[in-house]
Amino acid sequence: MEALLTSLLVFMIIAAVVALATRELLSAVIALGAVGFGSSAVFLLLRAPDLAITQIVVEVIALVLLIRTTLHLSGRGIGEGPSGRRVRAAGLFCLAFLVSALFALPRLPRLGEPVMERIASAPSSFYLERGLELTGSANLVTAILLDFRAYDTLGEATIIFTAVLGALTLLRKKCLTSCPAGRELEEGER
Amino acid sequence: MSPVYLLVFVLFLVGVFGLLTRRNLIKLIISVAVIEAAVNLFLVLAGYRQGGIAPIMTEQHPEVEAFAARAVDPFPQAMVLTSIVIGLSLLALMVGISLRLYHIYGTYDLDEIRRAAREEGR
Incomplete structure (x- = not known):
């Protein structure tokens, strides 16, 4: 496994x-x-x-x-790779990240031992024990999503709605085809 | 300590490294997607139980107590489900912005876009 x-x-x-x-x-x-x-x-x-x-x-x-x-x-590649200075700086940052993570990793719960086993008041054990009785859903993930944490799902729906609105505004056909021309028009008015 | 957490962390770092070094918009979107995948995996790993069963009640485990003692943690799974879907909408928005920039400047390269924008401002 x-x-x-x-x-x-x-x-x-x-x-x-x-x-x-x-x-x-x-x-x-x-x-x-x-x-x-x-x-x-x-x-x-x-x-x-x-x-x-x-x-x-x-x-x-x-x-x-x-x-x-x-x-x-149509298969055209992108330009040359990043400059050496940028790669060195990013590598240094990642190395510092890795070193500090090595201090944090031993403190993580061991694989296969969920936190709810050690903490009696964890919400997960409550959901597991009472989920079916309280929500009537056999699938506890959906019970949490749509019942216990329904407000989170409402927030999720809000985010998706906003993102879709943004993407639609950016990708309107009218907007895309008239882009460079629209810019020239704006400059001409100035 | 199991190496699995470390591997997930390495995957996260691959994404961070890409985000810091690449200058192509599509590569940046790919880096963000890799980081998201790593974080989602980490959260689900934290709720895994050795030899556990999926948190779905079936006839095989009719007893609630026995089921609760064996099932994996459903809470991180529910939150990660939210996060996956939000990741998709984020990606759609990023793709929208990139396509718009491509239509204006004719390139995905951030340096070229910046140069063109600076010349325009003059």
Whole structure:
């Protein structure tokens, strides 16, 4: 189980590195798809079927959206990589991050021992024990989403609504086709 | 200590490194998506129980107490479900902004966009 989890995570890390290192944007997008489907498989291993289903749907939509951004490039690569100074600075930052994380990692709960086992008043054990009785939902994840934490879901819906409104405004056909012309018009008026 | 947490952290760092070094808008979107995947995985890992069962009640475990003692933590899963969907809407918004910038400046490269914007301001 843990070996399978480890190999899947290594696969995801390799896919992420490929996605960030490749010069071709379409290959990068497809490598990101490997990361997403890998995490879907990890969710299945971690006994989270709802998450695995959602992750697959979300990943497919994300791939379609991202491929839309690379279509008109028709395989043209991107320019040369980042400058050495930038890579050194980022590497130094990541190294400092990793060192401070090594201090934090031993304090994490061990894998396979959820926090609710150690803390008696954790809300999770309450949800597990009373969820079916109080909400009537056999699936406790949906019981939490739509009943115990319904306000969080309302906030989620608000965020999605705002983001969709923003994306629609940015991607209006009228807006996209008239962009450079619209700018010239504005300058002419000044 | 299990290496799984460390691997998830390395995945997170790959995303952070990409976010710091890449100058292409699509690469930045990909970095953000990688970071999101790592954080979601970490949260679900924190709720995993060794040899646990999915938090869905079936006829195999009709007893609530026995079920509660074996099921994995449903709470992080519910929150991560929210986070995955928000991640998608965030990605859609980022793609929208990138496409708009591409239509104005004809490139995804941030340095070129900045140069063009500066010349325009003059």
